[in-house]
Amino acid sequence: MEDTMQRNTLRAGLLVTAAILVAASIFLPLWGMTLVSVQYPEGLRMVVYPTKIVGDITELNLLNHYIGMAEISEDFFVELDTLPILFGVIALSTVTVAFVRRWWAAAVPLAVMAGTAIYGFWSMSRRLYEYGHNLDPTAAIRVEPFTPPMIGEHVIAQFGTYSYFSWGTFLPAVAGLMVAYVLWSDVRSRGRLAPVRETRPARLLRNPLGVEG
Amino acid sequence: MNNRTMGVIAAVAAAIVVVGWFATRSGRRPAVPGEQVMATADVQAAALRTYVKPGDLDEYYLFYSGGHSGQVYVAGVPSMRHIATIPVFTPYPGTGYGFDEETKAMLGGYTWGDVHHPALSKTNGDYDGRWLFVNDNANNRVARIDLRDFKTKQILGPIPNTMGNHGSSMVTDNTEYALVATRFSVPVPQRYEPLEDYATKYKGAVTGIKIDPNTGEMSIGWQILTPPFNWDLGATGKGPSHGWAFWTSYNSERATGKLEVTASQRDRDYVAVVDWRAAERAVREGRARRISGVPVIDPAEVPGVMYLVPCAKSPHGVDVDPSGEYIICSGKLSPTVTVYSWQKLKQAIDSKAFTGHEDGIPVIDYDQVVVMEVPVGLGPLHTQFDGRGNAYTSLFVESAVVKWKLPPYEPGTDPESLILQKIPVHFNIGHLVTAHGDTRNPRGDYLVAMNKLSKGRHLNVGPSLPESSQLIDIKTGDRMTMLYEAFTEPEPHFAQLVHRDVLNPIEFYPKEENRNPNAIWSPQEARVVRNARTRTVEAWVYAIRTYFEPGRIQVQEGDTVIIHITNAEQQRDEIHGFGIAEYNKNIVIDPGETKTVKFVADKYGVYPYYCTNFCSALHQEMQGYIEVVPRGMRLTMYDNGEGEMRFERREPALAMAGHEGH
Numbered sequence: 001m002e003d004t005m006q007r008n009t010l011r012a013g014l015l016v017t018a019a020i021l022v023a024a025s026i027f028l029p030l031w032g033m034t035l036v037s038v039q040y041p042e043g044l045r046m047v048v049y050p051t052k053i054v055g056d057i058t059e060l061n062l063l064n065h066y067i068g069m070a071e072i073s074e075d076f077f078v079e080l081d082t083l084p085i086l087f088g089v090i091a092l093s094t095v096t097v098a099f100v101r102r103w104w105a106a107a108v109p110l111a112v113m114a115g116t117a118i119y120g121f122w123s124m125s126r127r128l129y130e131y132g133h134n135l136d137p138t139a140a141i142r143v144e145p146f147t148p149p150m151i152g153e154h155v156i157a158q159f160g161t162y163s164y165f166s167w168g169t170f171l172p173a174v175a176g177l178m179v180a181y182v183l184w185s186d187v188r189s190r191g192r193l194a195p196v197r198e199t200r201p202a203r204l205l206r207n208p209l210g211v212e213g
Numbered sequence: 214m215n216n217r218t219m220g221v222i223a224a225v226a227a228a229i230v231v232v233g234w235f236a237t238r239s240g241r242r243p244a245v246p247g248e249q250v251m252a253t254a255d256v257q258a259a260a261l262r263t264y265v266k267p268g269d270l271d272e273y274y275l276f277y278s279g280g281h282s283g284q285v286y287v288a289g290v291p292s293m294r295h296i297a298t299i300p301v302f303t304p305y306p307g308t309g310y311g312f313d314e315e316t317k318a319m320l321g322g323y324t325w326g327d328v329h330h331p332a333l334s335k336t337n338g339d340y341d342g343r344w345l346f347v348n349d350n351a352n353n354r355v356a357r358i359d360l361r362d363f364k365t366k367q368i369l370g371p372i373p374n375t376m377g378n379h380g381s382s383m384v385t386d387n388t389e390y391a392l393v394a395t396r397f398s399v400p401v402p403q404r405y406e407p408l409e410d411y412a413t414k415y416k417g418a419v420t421g422i423k424i425d426p427n428t429g430e431m432s433i434g435w436q437i438l439t440p441p442f443n444w445d446l447g448a449t450g451k452g453p454s455h456g457w458a459f460w461t462s463y464n465s466e467r468a469t470g471k472l473e474v475t476a477s478q479r480d481r482d483y484v485a486v487v488d489w490r491a492a493e494r495a496v497r498e499g500r501a502r503r504i505s506g507v508p509v510i511d512p513a514e515v516p517g518v519m520y521l522v523p524c525a526k527s528p529h530g531v532d533v534d535p536s537g538e539y540i541i542c543s544g545k546l547s548p549t550v551t552v553y554s555w556q557k558l559k560q561a562i563d564s565k566a567f568t569g570h571e572d573g574i575p576v577i578d579y580d581q582v583v584v585m586e587v588p589v590g591l592g593p594l595h596t597q598f599d600g601r602g603n604a605y606t607s608l609f610v611e612s613a614v615v616k617w618k619l620p621p622y623e624p625g626t627d628p629e630s631l632i633l634q635k636i637p638v639h640f641n642i643g644h645l646v647t648a649h650g651d652t653r654n655p656r657g658d659y660l661v662a663m664n665k666l667s668k669g670r671h672l673n674v675g676p677s678l679p680e681s682s683q684l685i686d687i688k689t690g691d692r693m694t695m696l697y698e699a700f701t702e703p704e705p706h707f708a709q710l711v712h713r714d715v716l717n718p719i720e721f722y723p724k725e726e727n728r729n730p731n732a733i734w735s736p737q738e739a740r741v742v743r744n745a746r747t748r749t750v751e752a753w754v755y756a757i758r759t760y761f762e763p764g765r766i767q768v769q770e771g772d773t774v775i776i777h778i779t780n781a782e783q784q785r786d787e788i789h790g791f792g793i794a795e796y797n798k799n800i801v802i803d804p805g806e807t808k809t810v811k812f813v814a815d816k817y818g819v820y821p822y823y824c825t826n827f828c829s830a831l832h833q834e835m836q837g838y839i840e841v842v843p844r845g846m847r848l849t850m851y852d853n854g855e856g857e858m859r860f861e862r863r864e865p866a867l868a869m870a871g872h873e874g875h
Binding site for chain 2: 006007010014017035036037038039041043066079126138139140141146153155157158159160161162164165166167171172173177178181203
């Protein structure tokens with residue numbers, strides 16, 4: 001019995017922590033790229049958050065226009081509207097699972113997480129590809145279409161580039177592992193998830209219409 | 214807590230640490246491609262190679278163009294120290310340039326110019342140290358500086374039918390001609406035509422400025438009308454290609470509007486190949502029309518004068534190698550330089566291997582004349598030589614100088630293998646210059662990279678920044694080594710780097726050479742004469758350490774005042790200035806020189822004149838007064854207000870004692 005209580009505490013602790021990590025990530029950088037050349041020794045930076053794109057965007061756009069690359073602007077990224085909502089949904093649903101002790105409950109936030117991850121990475125690779133390929137054919141300098149690298153150190157024209165993922169990607173990943181662990185553990189102890197004391201919100205979630213069955 | 218709980222918590226903590234390590238790497242700075250750090254030993258070696266100890270002389274003169282400052286700067290190499298500014302197109306109170314009547318007339322009312330490409334005079338393809346020619350991109354002029362005294366002696370222009378004289382002032386092997394070209398086409402002759410008719414009614418022109426071999430006097434030799442391309446840079450043939458001139462063009466699209474896009478659409482623009490002997494002949498034989506007083510040749514009517522050869526996109530520099538056999542064109546928007554063979558160009562011209570024409574000007578078959586497209590890197594602009602079979606090209610976009618091998622090449626040579634070395638420069642290099650780099654005999658020891666941006670490699674001087682120039686050793690170890698950097702005011706474009714032995718300037722103007730009719734050589738000759746009828750006061754002023762004779766000049770309000778000043782010194786660096794307070798005048802007279810300043814005394818009162826160029830211990834005492842007597846008041850120093858002004862003359866020695874005793 002003591003073991004079950006401790007297990008439940010750990011379960012709730014993991015889920016709440018995971019929710020906090022995901023919620024915090026709304027305000028943390030997801031991904032970034034630093035470009036360095038002889039004339040930009042201090043580097044040009046672009047950092048993508050779930051809600052915004054910051055860095056030397058004006059200067060990057062100015063340089064990119066010579067090869068006919070489209071303008072990088074927050075206005076063009078629907079992701080900046082959807083990602084914070086998705087992160088919020090993940091955080092809320094993860095917290096909720098702490099109060100819904102069903103063996104399958106953790107699968108819900110985990111599925112949303114997986115969906116968000118797929119959407120995020122797909123969207124990112126699509127964006128990188130499009131920026132590097134949809135080049136204005138009338139641009140002053142014509143370059144072979146290319147895909148800016150998503151990760152690691154590379155050389156693009158006169159620039160050394162370093163692309164990296166950051167806190168906003170890593171923390172949700174850890175949160176995902178935590179929720180996955182909870183799900184795995186819940187599935188294993190299926191049937192033995194005795195609610196010690198069902199709270200009102202949990203009851204409402206379990207049986208929103210109040211129909212006793 | 215059981216072990217499993219502990220384990221999970223530990224795993225979470227470990228995951229966060231690992232993730233944190235990755236995430237904090239987000240601030241990492243990737244390596245700059247080609248970045249080099251100077252080791253301590255390199256720094257020491259560079260310091261020794263550039264240090265010129267006090268009292269010692271630099272080995273080379275570096276004549277920088279001053280860009281839109283309108284001037285020429287002189288520095289020493291290897292120290293890179295700025296030594297002098299030669300005013301050319303802009304008044305310069307430091308030497309009184311543009312304030313005296315002679316230089317004011319030469320400036321012709323313009324107060325600025327845009328100096329781009331200085332060119333030293335040559336004999337047999339080598340610098341002869343006589344003159345330096347510079348162009349004015351803004352007002353379509355060419356100026357000649359005499360290197361005997363480092364002074365601007367002639368400004369020719371605005372040159373008719375030419376607008377934006379950028380592809381200038383390169384000179385031919387024996388200084389027969391200096392080049393001039395139109396960058397901004399306009400209707401020729403100048404008139405109004407709507408911009409919509411640019412492609413058909415606007416014209417460019419390339420011009421040969423004829424230079425008198427004895428005096429250096431410039432006049433317009435010939436002009437060739439061209440389609441409205443933007444002519445960029447020029448070069449003259451050497452050895453086998455002597456007698457020919459070359460210009461690069463961009464905007465062969467003949468476009469207007471946003472040129473950065475509209476003029477960047479064709480993959481190739483043209484290099485003009487001009488037979489200037491044929492142009493000379495056409496003018497002599499009367500086959501040129503006079504437009505705005507200038508002999509103008511229409512190349513469609515006079516075949517054999519001009520040809521076009523395609524060249525990689527929007528080229529900047531065109532340069533002829535020391536042998537005169539290879540012509541190198543730097544395709545600004547293509548990562549290559551195009552190397553043509555002169556022999557093949559000549560053959561193609563002789564066998565009429567043309568693929569078409571532009572307004573009647575034959576276009577030479579590119580494939581028959583190109584030797585190689587050398588993949589030098591991004592943004593190639595301009596090429597110079599070391600005389601050891603290597604070329605050096607500036608790469609604007611890459612911010613680097615690339616060293617590459619000149620032809621001849623073995624058949625099947627891998628173009629990549631021609632690239633020998635790249636060195637980063639700071640930042641965004643425009644032109645570069647090597648010692649005697651555009652002659653038939655480059656010296657091959659120094660290269661100066663003229664960078665467009667300095668971006669704070671110096672003490673912060675606020676948002677208006679100087680330009681940076683970097684000195685590179687190209688001889689030691691047959692490699693490029695960064696030595697030193699210096700800063701100039703805006704904005705060096707090209708330069709000339711010439712060994713000090715080639716020049717032999719004077720130290721002062723010898724008295725016996727002064728042919729100015731207003732020169733006087735003793736205080737006894739000093740005089741002031743007023744003509745009441747013309748309301749003019751003319752003064753002959755004697756200047757020597759440390760007084761002006763006379764020490765006063767009396768004029769009536771409204772008089773025109775003409776003052777001729779002779780600096781009677783015959784001693785190096787005894788320069789005297791003559792500044793007049795509140796009359797906005799300052800002339801500077803070198804030893805043995807006579808200058809004239811003219812103004813209307815339109816405000817009454819007493820205004821001091823004084824020596825502005827520090828000359829001696831009693832420099833501060835070297836002064837006098839202009840008394841401007843109000844209209845209607847009697848002049849006290851003249852009989853009946855005219856004739857010679859009476860003043861107390863000083864014996865030279867007494868005058869000096871008396872004056873300095875105050």
